[in-house]
Amino acid sequence: MHMHKFEKIWLIFGVTALLVFLSVLGVSAFYLGNQPPSCLAVVDPTKVDEHETFKEPGLKKVEGKDWDYELVFVAQAFAYTPGTVEVPLGAKVKVIATSKDVIHGFGVAGTNINMMVEPGYISEIVTTFDKVGEYLVLCNEYCGSGHHLMTSMIKVVE
Amino acid sequence: MAKAELKSETKTEIEDSSSLKGTLVSVFFVGFFIVVLWVGVYFLYLDRF
Numbered sequence: 001m002h003m004h005k006f007e008k009i010w011l012i013f014g015v016t017a018l019l020v021f022l023s024v025l026g027v028s029a030f031y032l033g034n035q036p037p038s039c040l041a042v043v044d045p046t047k048v049d050e051h052e053t054f055k056e057p058g059l060k061k062v063e064g065k066d067w068d069y070e071l072v073f074v075a076q077a078f079a080y081t082p083g084t085v086e087v088p089l090g091a092k093v094k095v096i097a098t099s100k101d102v103i104h105g106f107g108v109a110g111t112n113i114n115m116m117v118e119p120g121y122i123s124e125i126v127t128t129f130d131k132v133g134e135y136l137v138l139c140n141e142y143c144g145s146g147h148h149l150m151t152s153m154i155k156v157v158e
Numbered sequence: 159m160a161k162a163e164l165k166s167e168t169k170t171e172i173e174d175s176s177s178l179k180g181t182l183v184s185v186f187f188v189g190f191f192i193v194v195l196w197v198g199v200y201f202l203y204l205d206r207f
């Protein structure tokens with residue numbers, strides 16, 4: 001089959017790009033151990049209030065883990081608990097969230113924190129809050145008539 | 159009345175219609191635009207926590 005030289009050039013470019021992206025994905029998952037925020041951790045959505053982690057939402061200092069704090073959020077139509085929380089600057093935090101009813105979102109505007117919060121599943125993300133400011137937490141999965149009112153606030157303070 | 163014959167001797171250089179030079183330029187214009195966007199988004203990701 002005859003193929004024009006230029007066609008070969010852009011096909012090679014395209015295939016190389018594809019291989020680069022697949023490699024990035026593979027290294028991220030298998031070498032760096034990155035996982036999706038919701039990764040097989042489960043909770044009974046009707047018993048969230050009695051659950052060891054979720055009975056007291058908010059910021060908790062933890063010892064002997066890769067992170068210094070755990071920030072627990074419970075989402076339900078149409079609010080998050082806690083509604084506002086302060087995090088010390090530079091803290092390495094594991095954000096842990098679940099839903100009591102329907103699927104909600106957990107997006108923190110201006111940061112890389114953005115996950116789905118599904119009933120029955122625990123969503124987790126580890127990050128270091130290294131910039132002072134007020135960060136708005138938003139529900140970005142349509143969850144009902146009060147969806148647009150569903151917010152919380154993370155204040156990173158010195 | 160006979161029409162004046164229009165005869166121009168100018169030879170216009172017409173590229174071979176099978177030339178893909180323009181296509182190559184267009185493809186890489188789009189390609190590099192996407193690469194620049196990707197690099198930009200990646201650095202935005204690194205800058206945020």
Ligand SMILES: [Cu+2]
Nearest residue numbers: 104139143150
């Ligand atoms: Cu919601």
